[in-house]
Amino acid sequence: MKYVYVCGIALLSLASCAPDKGKNAEEYPDATPKANPVEEAMTDPTKGIGAVKNVTLHTPLEQDRIKRGLAIYEMKCSACHKLTDQRVVGPGWAGLTKTRKPEWIMNMITNVDVMLEKDPEAQKLLELCLTRMPNQNVSIGDARDILEFMRQNDGEK
Amino acid sequence: MDKKIILRSLLVVATLVGITVLQMCKPQAPASVSGSDAAVKAYVPPGQYDEFYNLVSGGFSGQMSVYGLPSGRLFRVIPVFSEDPTTGYGYSEETKAMLNTSHGYVPWDDLHHPAISTTNGEHDGRWVFGNANNTPRVARIDLKTFRTSEIIELPNSGGNHSSPFITENTEYVVAGTRFSVPVGDKTDVPISTFKENFKGYISFISVDPKDGKMNIAFQLKTPGVSFDLARAGKGPSHGWFFFSCYNTEQAYTLLEVNASQKDKDFIMAVNWKKAEEYIAQGKGEKVKARYARNRYDESTHTATSEMLTEVLQLDPAVLKDIIYFIPCPKSPHGCDTDPSGEYIVGSGKLAALIPVFSFTKIQQAIANKDFEGEFAGIPVIKYESALHGEVKKPGLGPLHTEFDANGNAYTSFFVSSEIVKWNVKSLEVLDRVPTYYSIGHLCVPGGPTRKPHGKYVIAYNKITKDRYLPTGPELTQSAQIYDITGDKMKLILDFPTIGEPHYAEAIPASLIMPQSTKIFKIEENNHPYVAKGEGQAKVERKGNEVHVYMTAIRSHLTPDNIEGVRVGDEVYFHVTNLEQDWDVPHGFAIKGAANAELLIMPGETATLKWKPLSVGVYPFYCTDFCSALHQEMQGYIRISPAGSNVPLKYSTGKTDDTAAGAGR
Numbered sequence: 001m002k003y004v005y006v007c008g009i010a011l012l013s014l015a016s017c018a019p020d021k022g023k024n025a026e027e028y029p030d031a032t033p034k035a036n037p038v039e040e041a042m043t044d045p046t047k048g049i050g051a052v053k054n055v056t057l058h059t060p061l062e063q064d065r066i067k068r069g070l071a072i073y074e075m076k077c078s079a080c081h082k083l084t085d086q087r088v089v090g091p092g093w094a095g096l097t098k099t100r101k102p103e104w105i106m107n108m109i110t111n112v113d114v115m116l117e118k119d120p121e122a123q124k125l126l127e128l129c130l131t132r133m134p135n136q137n138v139s140i141g142d143a144r145d146i147l148e149f150m151r152q153n154d155g156e157k
Numbered sequence: 158m159d160k161k162i163i164l165r166s167l168l169v170v171a172t173l174v175g176i177t178v179l180q181m182c183k184p185q186a187p188a189s190v191s192g193s194d195a196a197v198k199a200y201v202p203p204g205q206y207d208e209f210y211n212l213v214s215g216g217f218s219g220q221m222s223v224y225g226l227p228s229g230r231l232f233r234v235i236p237v238f239s240e241d242p243t244t245g246y247g248y249s250e251e252t253k254a255m256l257n258t259s260h261g262y263v264p265w266d267d268l269h270h271p272a273i274s275t276t277n278g279e280h281d282g283r284w285v286f287g288n289a290n291n292t293p294r295v296a297r298i299d300l301k302t303f304r305t306s307e308i309i310e311l312p313n314s315g316g317n318h319s320s321p322f323i324t325e326n327t328e329y330v331v332a333g334t335r336f337s338v339p340v341g342d343k344t345d346v347p348i349s350t351f352k353e354n355f356k357g358y359i360s361f362i363s364v365d366p367k368d369g370k371m372n373i374a375f376q377l378k379t380p381g382v383s384f385d386l387a388r389a390g391k392g393p394s395h396g397w398f399f400f401s402c403y404n405t406e407q408a409y410t411l412l413e414v415n416a417s418q419k420d421k422d423f424i425m426a427v428n429w430k431k432a433e434e435y436i437a438q439g440k441g442e443k444v445k446a447r448y449a450r451n452r453y454d455e456s457t458h459t460a461t462s463e464m465l466t467e468v469l470q471l472d473p474a475v476l477k478d479i480i481y482f483i484p485c486p487k488s489p490h491g492c493d494t495d496p497s498g499e500y501i502v503g504s505g506k507l508a509a510l511i512p513v514f515s516f517t518k519i520q521q522a523i524a525n526k527d528f529e530g531e532f533a534g535i536p537v538i539k540y541e542s543a544l545h546g547e548v549k550k551p552g553l554g555p556l557h558t559e560f561d562a563n564g565n566a567y568t569s570f571f572v573s574s575e576i577v578k579w580n581v582k583s584l585e586v587l588d589r590v591p592t593y594y595s596i597g598h599l600c601v602p603g604g605p606t607r608k609p610h611g612k613y614v615i616a617y618n619k620i621t622k623d624r625y626l627p628t629g630p631e632l633t634q635s636a637q638i639y640d641i642t643g644d645k646m647k648l649i650l651d652f653p654t655i656g657e658p659h660y661a662e663a664i665p666a667s668l669i670m671p672q673s674t675k676i677f678k679i680e681e682n683n684h685p686y687v688a689k690g691e692g693q694a695k696v697e698r699k700g701n702e703v704h705v706y707m708t709a710i711r712s713h714l715t716p717d718n719i720e721g722v723r724v725g726d727e728v729y730f731h732v733t734n735l736e737q738d739w740d741v742p743h744g745f746a747i748k749g750a751a752n753a754e755l756l757i758m759p760g761e762t763a764t765l766k767w768k769p770l771s772v773g774v775y776p777f778y779c780t781d782f783c784s785a786l787h788q789e790m791q792g793y794i795r796i797s798p799a800g801s802n803v804p805l806k807y808s809t810g811k812t813d814d815t816a817a818g819a820g821r
Contacts, residue, residue, distance in 0.1 A: 088810065
């Protein structure tokens, strides 16, 4: 019980490190921490660490999000991530949504410092690329748009 | 050695010792540090924050420095009136306009006094103002970004020393001229016609409460004297401003002697609410003038300069009841109002006493017309009628006074190198401590406000002589912190300062820290040459101008290979830092540029202009260590001969020669 309590505090303080969610918290209620976020994170470490616990994906893809996601990609991401599988500064994005959970991707974008500190998968990438992925001040809503753009990049319709 | 010389030297020494003994105000012993707990009081452990920001004038450096108190650690030097090749201030295309004046681009000045903005007479942490003493100007620095946001020039001023003191709600920043000068159409006049043709001007600069934008609201035309320092009234005296004036002798040569003839000069009391009434009645006169106003736009990351052509003036010799003179002994320098707003302390720098004037008594004297005469058409109030009392034998050469929250005043004494603590009401001297050496201004956190924060008094010294390891003939100036929480002032720390520290203010960190800007949002960057993402990086030719829209992110510049640029071209590198994380600036420099570097903050765009003079391939690189691969953050630009037909070409990560290139 004590262990759970300590973890709970750790996670709450992590959540408070997440960027300002603004309107997005309402738009994506499932992206805000639940009353007891501990078990979720414990039970599924492949979702990464951060405020994003559960993302619902829709088919067909949401075109508005793709448009916004592309614009953010061009401004804040394209300098390091290609849309192919070619690694430049960071890994190329092709196939990313097939190998990573959507929550993991969004936590990596919005909570990168904690992810690089704690998440084993993120740490493997740092060892490979040797440049810390910067915190580009992307909100959770914006990260969701980027995710939609990534899905399109991976050929989803 | 000649015995006579030795004897003579001994005699000189003996005489000096005699003089020293006679002057009981001299500091007792040099170099001694106070109690053993001193170091603990100034110690801020690694990783912990200081309690106060100390904003210190850089004097002849033209800049303002930011220290922490009580540690004395230097955090930053803010470029204000002087170029700064380190940050590119005054060198980048965006910031050149900040140093524009009616005399053209002026690369240097002399900043004497910071003034932190106030609301209801208390620090509000929005802006700090600074004066340019040489080419008269006032600057406003934004305390969110610690950058100079605006600089306004002052027409009809000969040297802006009596500045930038502010009213209780930052309604006005004042600017009084140190040199009276001939103005208007009659400026080519013999210097000997001083009395007839030279005038002193005081400018009241309004400050927009929303965004701080400055405008000269009006100028007061005053007799030809020298204005030294000033303070606004507060509380009951809000609506009034007090200026110290010297050279009421109206000397124009050897002022050292000729401006020190009279027993008393003046404190000038200005009823600025009255001036506002006259302006509302349309009694101001619009006069032609030429002065620059330069503003930095945080959205375009660019400064623009405009030349203004008119200023509103009032003549208090005609429009009565705006100004009054109060006699003050011997070339008054400091002129400080206490937190209650009732007492005005005048410090005659050649006086051996400190007069304290009462605002209530000044008002009574004006109501009763208790005048001893007129000076250049302005009433002079009788000294005794305005006087609360005198601090007797406080020391030699009083300069400036600051206050704590307990009714005490702290006055600096230049000649006797000491700080003297005294009670404002009783005028009784309570304590004195030596300073090392020759103190000018001093600072109590919040000392000039209605609510002093107290705790420390900091001395800003002109001379350090034997205090630090010597560095040749030119030595550092210094500050010294004294703990004032007890009855006795205790020296706890010496620290060196940049330039010459004149005045300084200190403000609780809690009023500044939470609002400090961390990054500029790339989405909100409206620079005309921004590249919001690598996809927008490009090179464009417009005649002989080449514009490089470059991006910087850990750890590459895009484009990093540029060809098709020729000798005779003017190349503009518009570098956008794409980072959106705190404390990740990138730098930019190119070989042979007759220019400085750029330091570009996250989300910002800055421009370096470069004229290649000869053919070759020129390297450029990031100057700010940004990541493990910082040393790889570099590129080349090929310069071909004038008239060459090498096509314009640019890329990053492209390798034409596959044998030589890395990657795939």
